[in-house]
Amino acid sequence: MKDIYNQKFIEELFNKMSGSYERVNYITSFGFSERWRRQCVKSIEIKKNDTVLDLMTGMGECWKPILNTIGVNGKLIGLDFSEGMLNMAHKRRSKYPNYQIKLLKENVFKNTIQNNSIDSVISGFGLKTFSDKQLHDFSDEVNRVLKTNGSFSFIEVSVPKNKLLKFFYLNYVRFFIPILGFLFLGNPETYKMLGVYTSKFNNAERVKEIFEKKGFNVEYINYFYGCATGIKGQKN
Template sequence: MKEIYEAQFVENLFDKMSSSYSKMNCITSFGFSERWRRQCVNEINIEKGKTVVDLMTGMGECWKPILKYSDTKSKLIGLDFSSEMIHHAEKRKEKFKNSSISILKENVFNNSIKSETADYVISGFGLKTFNDKQLKDLAIEINRILKPDGQFSLIDVSVPKNKLLKFFFMFYLKRVIPLIGKLFLGNPETYKMLGIYTQKYKNSKNLYHIFKEANFKIEYIEYFFGCATGIKGIKRH
């Protein structure tokens, strides 16, 4: 299933899901998605007057906790390649009129962000759509755009280690979510992909090892018994 990691496939998938993605994301995470995003942002110490890059920004769901630490000199750059997600992000931007927000419709691996201009990089729930090679490229890209001593925090839904919890979680993702997707979109196959991506991703341990090989000081993090996992780190000099 190599094609599920191709940019065009992923872009089309999120374009289709965009109208109901916010609700579905909440449902697929048992209502924890907003809390996990907030925790992901709070893993790093965002200072005022700095530049934050939100990769795979989606609809800008991470913006509220990010902008909590902003002032008139702060900058937020949201990047995503899904036209429909960007459309919703543009609408969300209107809620933060006093903040400096730039939205880029670009692929994370081919973007216009200048090297060593970001103080912080955030990404919430976009990792599972990458294969190992793409995760390695992501590490290279985050290293490129971060300033020395810049910090990052990344998170995604994961398969918990507890066998009982794992059974119910995967049943929920693979069976229940497609049914809910059918109610929202009339198409269970679209949301079925979330379960497929999550099962293949497993957790962020592979991500941890990939980033450990790069120029970062990093830490592995589990949320709610491993139902979400992530890494945070600092770019070394």
């Protein structure tokens, strides 16, 4: 049986989806994914000239609200281990020639970011690919790179608690999204994995518990009746 949390497996999965991921994500969330990313970024106080780290940056979908806040003298670091996703991010970077954007092809758990060097950490829709142990490691890494009083905000697609909404939502991610995978890639199994990860992730309550145990100030956030959840907080 394949280990769905194996980093190499996930890297290859997102490499395959990189050419169509943004469109599928937008379609399957009915456009909410873009709004949720914006809300995720704006939920914390990022300041002008700050250094912001966007973990699992993907194609850079969270960048616009970050760059609008930090300005041309701020610094945005986008980190991802998927070459396919980063190729798309490099194309997006060309739209912001006056901004300081550094892209790193590195693993979240083993990277070159210096200790206590980051003002804010953002992550949009990457947490679901982590096992429980990896979430603990992730919290350690966020703690390592953040400055004292530095902030973070993460968002992830989730399973709603309302029984009726949950029924329709789970069937939607399990059956409709793979159909889009077939239409875009000719392979329903690739996008089917997004439903698998979402079902196993459930919501960000466990993430909140882990970050609280590590000493962070943490707040749990519901987006659109729990179809997405997240946490935001601060390093003490």
